[in-house]
Amino acid sequence: MSTVVSLPLPARRGARSPVQRPAPRLALLGTGTVGSAFVARCERLRAQGMALPAFAWLSNSRVLVNGEGDPRRAVEEARAAPARAGGRPPWVENEGLRSDDIVIDATASDGVAGWHSEWLARGIHMVTANKLGNGADLARAQAIAAAQRERPGVHYGDSATVGAGLPLLRSIRELVAGGDRIRMIEGVLSGSLAWLFDRYDGSRAFSELVREARDAGFTEPDPRDDLGGEDVRRKLLILARAAGVPLEPHAVQVESLLPEALAQATPAQVDERLVLLDADLAERRRQACADGAQLRFVGRFDDDGISVGLRALPDAHPLCAGRGTDNLVAIGSCRYREQPLVIRGPGAGAEVTAAALLDDVLRIARAAA
Numbered sequence: 001m002s003t004v005v006s007l008p009l010p011a012r013r014g015a016r017s018p019v020q021r022p023a024p025r026l027a028l029l030g031t032g033t034v035g036s037a038f039v040a041r042c043e044r045l046r047a048q049g050m051a052l053p054a055f056a057w058l059s060n061s062r063v064l065v066n067g068e069g070d071p072r073r074a075v076e077e078a079r080a081a082p083a084r085a086g087g088r089p090p091w092v093e094n095e096g097l098r099s100d101d102i103v104i105d106a107t108a109s110d111g112v113a114g115w116h117s118e119w120l121a122r123g124i125h126m127v128t129a130n131k132l133g134n135g136a137d138l139a140r141a142q143a144i145a146a147a148q149r150e151r152p153g154v155h156y157g158d159s160a161t162v163g164a165g166l167p168l169l170r171s172i173r174e175l176v177a178g179g180d181r182i183r184m185i186e187g188v189l190s191g192s193l194a195w196l197f198d199r200y201d202g203s204r205a206f207s208e209l210v211r212e213a214r215d216a217g218f219t220e221p222d223p224r225d226d227l228g229g230e231d232v233r234r235k236l237l238i239l240a241r242a243a244g245v246p247l248e249p250h251a252v253q254v255e256s257l258l259p260e261a262l263a264q265a266t267p268a269q270v271d272e273r274l275v276l277l278d279a280d281l282a283e284r285r286r287q288a289c290a291d292g293a294q295l296r297f298v299g300r301f302d303d304d305g306i307s308v309g310l311r312a313l314p315d316a317h318p319l320c321a322g323r324g325t326d327n328l329v330a331i332g333s334c335r336y337r338e339q340p341l342v343i344r345g346p347g348a349g350a351e352v353t354a355a356a357l358l359d360d361v362l363r364i365a366r367a368a369a
């Protein structure tokens with residue numbers, strides 16, 4: 001298998017009717033926890049007879065590899081490639097994509113998210129686990145929405161970005177399309193923090209659990225994005241914007257769990273500084289237990305504002321009912337005025353996220369057929 005230099009359009013074989021278009025192909029960015037699980041799922045289902053678009057190429061920050069052979073071997077090759085010293089990412093010069101192809105963003109890269117609207121404008125479908133498309137600056141989310149309006153047949157699949165594919169975004173969009181108004185969204189939106197506070201019973205240090213959550217693939221590549229509340233901020237922004245409320249990131253009040261020395265650490269220092277979390281969280285847990293409460297990291301959006309932070313909730317509070325990586329989200333609207341609509345289920349992990357990406361790919365492939 002060789003590194004791709006360029007991808008010219010394949011020669012057309014035989015006669016095609018003028019309306020027949022080449023089959024869409026997949027181009028995967030990111031071969032880490034989520035990207036490699038996506039490829040494994042595709043190839044498992046393909047082996048079981050499911051019709052799926054072929055891979056054109058896969059890329060990470062180091063190399064771009066042709067995916068037309070065995071994509072699992074392409075992932076191994078990409079993951080084993082040596083680090084690159086700076087410069088533009090490997091796919092920028094050589095992407096060779098054509099309209100109707102599907103780019104899957106399984107990176108956490110701000111640079112890649114900056115390309116989403118560009119690909120849509122070129123008629124290339126996007127499927128993303130990366131929240132920095134619709135969950136960062138408002139101007140970027142608006143550019144993505146504008147590109148979709150200008151190319152109505154071109155799809156932006158973002159179900160993996162909130163709840164790792166739980167039917168949260170879909171439900172909000174359908175309620176709004178049906179004339180409803182979303183008045184409130186409240187819940188546990190971080191799978192890793194849900195898992196951490198579910199497990200944190202005082203028998204082990206919080207920092208030890210953070211390492212376990214990271215190794216299990218629940219956290220962001222940099223776990224400070226979870227611990228600092230950034231990940232939940234992004235998800236709340238995505239949900240609020242889907243509800244038709246165009247908020248800027250600074251509108252969200254974020255209570256970070258990070259002590260300053262951990263927030264300022266270099267990536268190489270993060271692991272050793274995780275212990276700095278322990279004393280404060282042990283005290284907050286002790287206080288919560290004394291009050292008959294449990295710690296939950298909660299995001300809330302309503303007419304009064306939007307906030308993210310750690311709350312001590314009474315044991316019987318509905319948001320304490322989640323287990324493991326469960327996200328548990330209540331949506332209040334004009335339709336669901338008395339009792340909120342509640343959506344609960346696993347909200348992090350490579351398998352559920354890869355499945356959400358593939359669901360979006362399949363929706364696009366079906367629409368294109």
Ligand SMILES: NC(=O)C1=CN([C@@H]2O[C@H](COP(=O)(O)OP(=O)(O)OC[C@H]3O[C@@H](n4cnc5c(N)ncnc54)[C@H](O)[C@@H]3O)[C@@H](O)[C@H]2O)C=CC1
Pocket residue numbers: 029030031032033034035059060061062089090106107108109111112129130131160161164191217218219220221347348349350353
């Ligand atoms: N782990 C989870 O449960 C969930 C993760 N996500 C999202 O999935 C995304 C990926 O997460 P992980 O797989 O855990 O991260 P990871 O750190 O394991 O993998 C990231 C990959 O992106 C590649 N990459 C970075 N910059 C790049 C660039 N400019 N061009 C091409 N490739 C680039 C890296 O080389 C690496 O292969 C993140 O945005 C995360 O928020 C979303 C839902 C759930």
Ligand SMILES: N[C@@H](CC=O)C(=O)O
Pocket residue numbers: 161163164189190191192193218219220226231347348349
């Ligand atoms: N790090 C995220 C992964 C899914 O979005 C989380 O903990 O929920």
